[in-house]
Amino acid sequence: MRAALLTEPGSLLELVDDVELAGPRSGEVCVAVSHSGICHSDLTIIEGGYLFPAVLGHEAAGVVAAVGDGVGHVSPGDKVMITPLAPCGHCDGCARQQASRCPQAMSFVAGTRPDSTSPFSRAGQLVHRGLGVGAFAQHTVVPASGVVRLDDDIPLEVACLIGCAVQTGVGAVLNTAKVERGSTVVVTGLGGVGISAVQGARIAGAARIIASDPVESRRQAALHLGATDAVGGDAGELREAVADATGGQGADYAFETAGVANLVRLGLEVTGAGGTTVVVGAPPPEHTVDIGSVTVFMIQQKRLVGSLLGDCWPNRDIPRLVGLWQRGQLDLESMITHRVPLAGVNEGFNRLRAAEGVRTVVEVTPAS
Ligand SMILES: NC(=O)c1ccc[n+]([C@@H]2O[C@H](COP(=O)([O-])OP(=O)(O)OC[C@H]3O[C@@H](n4cnc5c(N)ncnc54)[C@H](O)[C@@H]3O)[C@@H](O)[C@H]2O)c1
Ligand SMILES: [Zn+2]
Ligand SMILES: [Zn+2]
DSSP: OOOOESSSSOOEEEEESOOOOOOOOTEEEEEEEEEEOOOOHHHHHHHOOOSEEEEEOEEEEEEEEEOOOOOOOOOOEEEEEEOEEEEEESSHHTTTTOGOHHHHHHHHHHHHHTTTOSSSTTTEEEEEEGGGGGOOOSEEEEEEGGGOOOOSOHHHHHHHHHHIIIIHHHIIIIIIIITTTTTTTEEESHHHHHHHHHHHHHHTTTSSSEEOOOOHHHHHHHHHTSEEEEEOHHHHHHHHHHHHHHHSEEEEEEEEEEOHHHHHHHHHEEEEEEEEEEOOOOOTTOOOOOOOOOOHHHHHHOEEOOGGGGGGOOHHHHHHHHHHHHSSSSSOOGGGEEEEEEHHHHHHHHHHTTSSSEEEEESSSSTO
């Protein structure tokens, strides 16, 4: 099978034709991948060498090719999107609908099934299923609970974005932070994830949405999609904009969506008493940040929380996000600024490094 393979840390992905894929086990689904967005988390894996060899690509949609035993909610030929966090459905975490507490769902980080196997191999060697999905390949095999059926009229290139950027950004706002109408929201970092957070804040009815990114075209995209104010990447400029917007009170919410550890501290600074800073970005794990005196958490009742995949629960939240798109409240089309074939995936990563456009979508199987 053809796939774009990460063979060693820091390298370009290599287009190969000899990746082998095992058929779906019981409770798994084989999906013919049609589209996969390019997310910064894959770039962090490439540059950090955390996982290889690996088939990356975790923001995907496609068509069901085959199902394993016991799979009833999708059948071959169904249009589906894939979510990286596939819950087991019967652990304590699943009882609370918290995928981050489910061992099966969290095996996505290791790029294997919970039993350390992978459906992908090459010349007898294990190939990781990057971030639980492995979509830069013609087909992938994933747990059935991570596969959500779509209505036939939803374009797959639009649906794929929900798989990571959209559920992460919109979910961070609606699920993790539960932003209230009239709030002042700061979003630092305006890639696919940050732009989705901006849209989430607009949907939540935030009164002011202050978006920050050093890249002018991304600030323009944010203003188009719901931001009320946009500033560059300078911390002083952001502090001033927030002070102006809030009469010096500070923002209600700050979302770190750039993957820059120091911005977490900036979020804590620009939020006011009772404010919440949400860590969405994923800097390399070795990047740490000094958050200064912890007394502010007590005196000012500030909160610092993390958000994985927007705290989304597949069957509850994916249909909700699709519904927002169907009603015209979530603009996904404007987020797709570039398309490349699988052979052009490295070009897409270069564009991500340069923060060009918003999302590049890889057309893995352009016919569908
Ligand atoms: N929490 C999750 O579940 C989850 C899911 C997906 C992605 N992520 C992470 O979210 C982050 C964003 O992903 P993406 O695909 O949108 O990335 P991206 O590279 O497209 O966007 C990041 C943006 O941050 C901007 N930026 C850099 N420094 C900045 C600064 N000092 N101030 C303001 N903006 C700054 C860049 O110019 C860029 O536009 C990454 O770290 C990614 O790994 C987390
Ligand atoms: Zn992602
Ligand atoms: Zn579970």
